Each structure stands twice: as C-alpha cells, then as structure tokens.
Amino acid sequence: MGSGQVTDWQGKHVTVAGLGVSGVPAAKALHGLGAKVTVVNDGDDARAREQAAELEALGVTVRLGDGTAPDSGSAAGLPEGTELIVTAPGWRPDHPLFAAADAAGVPVWGDVELAWRLRKPGAADWLAVTGTNGKTTTVQMLASILEAAGLRTAAVGNIGVSLLDAVLGDEEHDVLAVELSSYQLHWAPSPRAHSAAVLNLAPDHLDWHGSMEAYAKDKGRIYEGNRVACVYNAADKATEDLVREADVEEGCRAVGFTLGTPGPSQLGVVEGLLVDRAFVENRQKNAQELAEVADVKPAAPHNIANALAAAALARAYGVPANAVREGLRNFTPDAHRIAHVADVDGVAYVDDSKATNTHAAQASLAAYDSVVWIAGGLAKGATFDELVAGAAQRLRGAVLIGRDRALIREALARHAPEVPVVDLERTDTGAMLQAVQEARRLARPGDTVLLAPACASMDMFANYNKRGDAFAQAVRELGA
Incomplete structure (x- = not known):
C-alpha cells in the first residue's frame, strides 16, 4: 500500500489520526469504500464527542483522548491490524503513533495524499499554492479568476474546504485552486500539480517541523512533478531555490513574480499595471497588460504580490488576460486581512488580525507610512528584532x-527607542477596547492605527477572527 493506487479498500484496516476538518471526511470516505476504520483523537471535548457520535452511527470506531492507543492490544501502540494511517495535518511527525507505524512498516498518509489517490479518472487538474503568508487570499483570487474565465472550479484544501469532499463529490470541476499548508505537504509525497506557487518563506511552525530546513523542504514538495509552471517570488530567493531543487516534468518553466518591472518569464508591475512577460509570444520583447493595481483590493504591496501569483497560475492554465482583470475586480478579501474598519478624526483604523506571525506583520506595516501599531499575543518562539528594525x-x-x-x-527599546510604547498588562478581552483608546491618544490625523499583532491570539481570544472582531467593535465605539 506504500506507493501505488489502492483500488480495493474492502476490509482494509485504516486508522485515522484526528477528527476535525480533514479527519471526519477521511473517515467517512474510507468507511464508504468498505474499509474498517478506527479514529484515534488526542482531544475529548464537546466538539470531538459530537463528531465521534456522527461517525459511530455509521459504524466507525472512535477512541477519544487516546491518540497513542496504548491499550489497543498491540505492543506497537497501533490499533489492532492497522494497515494504513491517514493523519490530520496538525499531528506532529514526532507523535508516538507515527513512531509505532514506522516500526511496524505501516505507511502514513495525510488527507491530501488520500484525496490525490482517490481521484476519479479524468479528474480536475490542481493549481496549488503554499507559502508562509498569503495562501488563502491567493487561492481565493485564483478561484475568482478561473471562474471569470468560465471554468468550473473551487477553492479547496487548507482553506477549510476538504479536498476529499471536492475529489469525491458529485460536482464536476475543470480545475481546483488548492491551498496546501506545510503540514499537509509533509504527509503528501504523491500529488503532482499542473502548476504551483510558493509565495514566500519565513520562519514559522518550526516547533512542528524541527528546523527551517525541514520547513522549507516540506514547502518545496509542492513543485514536485509540476507540468507547466513553478511560480516563485523574485524577491524571496528561497522560493527560487526550491524551484531549482524540484524534480519537474520536462518543459515545466520557472515563472517569477515581482513588484518591480518584470523580466522575461516574469509577471510584475509597470506604471500602475499588472503585466505578464511569461505567457506571451516573444516574451523577450512583449508584455501583456492583465489588470490595474487599483483592481486589487486592498492594493497593499503584499496583496499585489498575491494577485500576481494568482495571475501567474491562471495564465499557466491558459486563462485570458481579461479574465484576470475581471476575477481580481470580483474578488472580496476575507475579514481581518488588512481590512479598513473606519476613519475617526482623520485617523484610519485597519484590522489585520490575520497577521499572526512576524512575516505577515512586516508586510502589513510596509503598506502604511505612519502607524500606531497594536501588537502582541502568543509569539510561538518568534523574535521581533528584524520586524521592529525594518518598521x-x-x-x-x-x-x-x-x-x-x-x-x-524589548525589540522596540533596542531598535526604536524614541517610539512611545503603551504596555497593557490586562489580558481579559476588554483589553482591546483600552488598546484602541490608547492608540487613538497616540495617533495624529493622517496616521493609521493598525492591528497587526505578529502573534497568535489564543492567549486572549478564541482565534484571530474574535480578536479582529474585538478591535472592530472597539473602533465603532470610538466613532459612536
């Protein structure tokens, strides 16, 4: 079962590691194919019990609070008879279950690997996107462009829509816009995209991957076997290095995107226009206008880069220039991504709660000339000197x-000692209202008060959405 397509699942003993967005569809799909499915899940909360009850009603065995399954009757800690493990992406490679699988010679697939192997004959191509930041926005832009070209498509994967559901569902697609996280790529050696992009690389999730080298290697898997184009960020050499290292099909091209004037085989920006010098006749001399910078919402530099990456993948698939323009114009970004909340007394208030790491916050801060910065939360092992020095x-x-x-x-004291800093000790959710009030006191007309925390939210909020909602509510109270 290690490498080839599995055509007969009848009676196969499969262990699904983890419930959630990917585990539940995996368990259902495998059960529907006739496999004997056991789900093991580390957590045992109300949501997990609800999902377990749903699966058990189908005849799936579920063990909650038992991710290592030590009482399974197997000395290796695997549920009895396990022939394959399908894991949710968040389970770390050093989890005891995988050590047991390795010792027993049992393969481990992620949900993306399973989806790839369960595709139907003539299945839709994948246009795949990864990167430290910007993945979801880029995939949504790409889907909007593909739709504008009249193609049947969907934005799937790490974006919250199960790839398994897309692959096994009744709805037919011409091409899928696929967001892949480093976690998913780690457990997915087989997928081969039509074309793929790595948007950027910065330290993130190093506690999971173990090192920056391992993180980059997993990201680079997205280029393996690409047929038409490997899209990279010309401003981020690490992404180009991953293209050089990839084993691609003969004739696959490296295509860069840049916020500057593009060279041949690049997309870039010229006098307020997004232009293509990669997918045109005689790219040494010719360029194709795709859209105006003003068609990108918001037109912050990092979001223009996202748009160029999406355009490059769409053009690799043969989409005409007018569909790129229409797709970008039709696109509306998700909440909490550099979203303008309000202007109060000549000061703009912007919610970028999604900036949960330093790389995202750096891009956000670069979009504004004069900023009162609201930041902090869970650092996840990050350091802030480079971010603060640059901003x-x-x-x-x-x-x-x-x-x-x-x-x-401490980073501000080292690199921006003249910048006034308000340090709020309170960590209840009402702290956001006080933070916005303090920011208003520091701001001058023409400034931007920017929530770009550079940190995760879970110390104070359920998630980054709730943090952004609290900011927006606090701003509304200012203007009331």
Whole structure:
C-alpha cells in the first residue's frame, strides 16, 4: 500500500489520526469504500464527542483522548491490524503513533495524499499554492479568476474546504485552486500539480517541523512533478531555490513574480499595471497588460504580490488576460486581512488580525507610512528584532497586548527607542477596547492605527477572527 493506487479498500484496516476538518471526511470516505476504520483523537471535548457520535452511527470506531492507543492490544501502540494511517495535518511527525507505524512498516498518509489517490479518472487538474503568508487570499483570487474565465472550479484544501469532499463529490470541476499548508505537504509525497506557487518563506511552525530546513523542504514538495509552471517570488530567493531543487516534468518553466518591472518569464508591475512577460509570444520583447493595481483590493504591496501569483497560475492554465482583470475586480478579501474598519478624526483604523506571525506583520506595516501599531499575543518562539528594525521609521507609537508582549517591547527599546510604547498588562478581552483608546491618544490625523499583532491570539481570544472582531467593535465605539 506504500506507493501505488489502492483500488480495493474492502476490509482494509485504516486508522485515522484526528477528527476535525480533514479527519471526519477521511473517515467517512474510507468507511464508504468498505474499509474498517478506527479514529484515534488526542482531544475529548464537546466538539470531538459530537463528531465521534456522527461517525459511530455509521459504524466507525472512535477512541477519544487516546491518540497513542496504548491499550489497543498491540505492543506497537497501533490499533489492532492497522494497515494504513491517514493523519490530520496538525499531528506532529514526532507523535508516538507515527513512531509505532514506522516500526511496524505501516505507511502514513495525510488527507491530501488520500484525496490525490482517490481521484476519479479524468479528474480536475490542481493549481496549488503554499507559502508562509498569503495562501488563502491567493487561492481565493485564483478561484475568482478561473471562474471569470468560465471554468468550473473551487477553492479547496487548507482553506477549510476538504479536498476529499471536492475529489469525491458529485460536482464536476475543470480545475481546483488548492491551498496546501506545510503540514499537509509533509504527509503528501504523491500529488503532482499542473502548476504551483510558493509565495514566500519565513520562519514559522518550526516547533512542528524541527528546523527551517525541514520547513522549507516540506514547502518545496509542492513543485514536485509540476507540468507547466513553478511560480516563485523574485524577491524571496528561497522560493527560487526550491524551484531549482524540484524534480519537474520536462518543459515545466520557472515563472517569477515581482513588484518591480518584470523580466522575461516574469509577471510584475509597470506604471500602475499588472503585466505578464511569461505567457506571451516573444516574451523577450512583449508584455501583456492583465489588470490595474487599483483592481486589487486592498492594493497593499503584499496583496499585489498575491494577485500576481494568482495571475501567474491562471495564465499557466491558459486563462485570458481579461479574465484576470475581471476575477481580481470580483474578488472580496476575507475579514481581518488588512481590512479598513473606519476613519475617526482623520485617523484610519485597519484590522489585520490575520497577521499572526512576524512575516505577515512586516508586510502589513510596509503598506502604511505612519502607524500606531497594536501588537502582541502568543509569539510561538518568534523574535521581533528584524520586524521592529525594518518598521521603526513608520511607527508613531505602539500599544502592546498579550502574554508575550515583553518580547516586542524589548525589540522596540533596542531598535526604536524614541517610539512611545503603551504596555497593557490586562489580558481579559476588554483589553482591546483600552488598546484602541490608547492608540487613538497616540495617533495624529493622517496616521493609521493598525492591528497587526505578529502573534497568535489564543492567549486572549478564541482565534484571530474574535480578536479582529474585538478591535472592530472597539473602533465603532470610538466613532459612536
């Protein structure tokens, strides 16, 4: 079962590791194919019990709070008779279950690997996107462009829509816009995309991958076996290095995107226009206008880069230029991604709660000239010196919240000692209202008060959405 297509699942003993967005569809799909499915899940909360009850009603065995299954009757800790493990992407490679699988010679697939192997004959091509930041926005832009070209498509994968559901569902697609996380790529050696993009690479999830090298290697898997184009970020050499290292099909091209003037085989920006010098006749001399910068919402530099990457993948698939323009114009970004909330007394308030790491916050801060920065939360092992040093000239002031705010405060003291800093000790959810009030006090007309925390939210909020909602509500109370 290690490498080839599995055509007969009848009676196969498959263990699904984890419930959630990917585990439940995997368990259902495998059960429907006739496999004997056991789900093991580390957690045992109300949501997990609800999902377990749903699966058990179908005849799937579920064990909650028992991710290592030590009482399974197997010395290896695997449920009895396990022939394959299908894991949710969040399970770390060093989990005891996988050590047991390795010792027993049992293969481990992720949900993406399973989806790839369960595709029907003549299945839709995949246009795949990964990167530290910008994945979801780029995949949504890409889907919008593909739809504008009249193609049957869907944005799937790490975006919250199960790839398994897309692959096994009744709805037919011409091409899928697929967001893949580093976790998913780690467990997916087989997928081969039509074309793929790595948007950027910065340290993230190193606790999971173990090192930056391992993280980059997993991201680079997205290029393996590409047929038409490997899209990379010309401003991020690490992404180009991954293209060079990839084993692709003969004739597959490296296509760069840049915020500057594009060279041959690149997409870029010229005098307020997004232009293509990769998918045109005689690319040494010719360029094709795709859209205006103003067609990208919001037109922040990192979001223009997302649009260029999406356009490159669409053009690789043969989409005409007018569909790129229409697709970008039709696209509406998700909430909490550099979203303008309101103007109050000449000051703009912008919610980029999705900036949960330093790389995303760096891109967000670069979009504004004079910023009162609201930051802090869970640092996830990050350091802030490079971020603060790069943004120091833009900072009017900073308001710090959350558990690891001292790390940012210390970086500000080292690299921007003249910037006034308000350090809020309170960590209840009402702290956001106080943070916005303090930011208002520091701001001057023409400034932007920017929530770009550079940290995860779970010390104070359920998720980054709730954090952004709290910011928006606090801003509305200012203007009331």
